[in-house]
Amino acid sequence: MIDAPAKSAGDIPRELRPWVDADDPPRFTTRPSVWAILLESLGGLLLLGLFATLIAIVLAAMGRLGVLGPKLLGGVLLAAALRLLWQSVVVSARRYALTRRYVLRVFGVFARSAATVPVARVQHVVLHRTLLERLTGTGTLGFATAGTGGIEIAWVTIDRPLARLEEVRRMIETCRLQRPEPVVIGLAGGVGSGKSEVARAFAELGCPVADSDKAAREALDRPDVRAKLVEWWGGEVLDRDGRIDRKRVAAIVFADADQRLRLEGLVHPIVRQGRAELRDQARQAGAPAVIVDAPLLFEAGLDAECDAVIFVDAPLALRQDHVRISRGWDQAELVRREKVQLPLDEKRKRSDHEIVNDADPARLRAEVRRILDQILACRRGNGPEPLGPIAG
Secondary structure, X not given: OOOOOOXXXXXXXXXXXXXXXXXXXXXXXXXOOOHHHHHHHHHHHHHHHHHHHHHHHHHHHHOOHHHHHHHHHHHHHHHHHHHHHHHHHHHHOOEEEEOOOEEEEEEXXXXXXXXXXXXXXXXXXXXXXXXXXHHHOEEEEEEEEOOOOOEEEEEEEEEOHHHHHHHHHHHHHHXXXXXXXXXXXXXXXXXXXXXXXXXXXXXXXXXXXXXXXXXXXXXXXXXXXXXXXXXXXXXXXXXXXXXXXXXXXXXXXXXXXXXXXHHHHXXXXXXHXXXXXXXHXXXXXXXXXXXXXOOOOOOOOHHHHOOEEEEEEOOHHHHHHHHHHHHOOOHHHHHHHHHOXXXXXXHHHHOOEEXXXXXXXXXXXXXXXXXXXXXXXXXXXHOOOOOOOOOO
């Protein structure tokens, strides 16, 4: 079933609200077909049947099949019913959506997650149909982005796939043509590589900067957030002035991964809303781009919000000097901090552009302007190719 487009934040389906901004409601939503329950359970049911058959053969050889056969059959039927029931819960928890900015896939029963791809990055939308999907009239839509060479998000086993393929492709083309917001550029790199310097260079070119680290710190000072943290962890998280003691909060969340996720679930939506508001302000001001400066861009999944990612590189000696002067870290602390992040080679591989920050301000600014011009030229007409053909 295709839901009607949301007209306001209150009309956004509950399952999508944590991942959809109020100013960018879904234009298209759907769910997997009920056939997905059977198709995704089929392998497990076949294994269950094979296991039951082997047990039946053993019982027959022992002359006990007549006695234990009914119990075996009852156990197999119960296990099959439980398998189908659980799969129905898993499938019903999925939701697929298309907004003006993003393609989304929301999933998870106990822990809800979402995979997103910016519409501007979608290069191909393809339809793949297995034999069983063809027999059941279902299919899977795959969304591939420029430069990846593969499917980043898949809407698995949906009804009327041919009609929905055409509708989604038409909506994506329309969103590309009507998309008024500035390009979103993320910054990634090693600790102390100078991402803030690059962000300042972009700001000088009229690009507002979303500083996620600063926004997260400011979120802790909100009265509602402060009250919630005191409710969770007691008054010891407050300093003498009645404000949140960040060191005490850090000690709690770094010692307990569940508490860290709890805090992120409270703060991240506030920070994300701040980025959305900044995009709106940038659009109204006619800014060419919005810069996302986040300490853990890839690790936090913020690259999914970006139209392009720039990897900021710097010589190790220069990075050591940066963190020693600005943060008081020695080399061992720098190494320790980087061990909990993605390797630099992986960050570089997943980025679209690279800037070398070698302490030459003039060259850095020239590189920032060159890359910004390149990204904007891609947006104006040399970007992703027309959406690709039907496959499968």
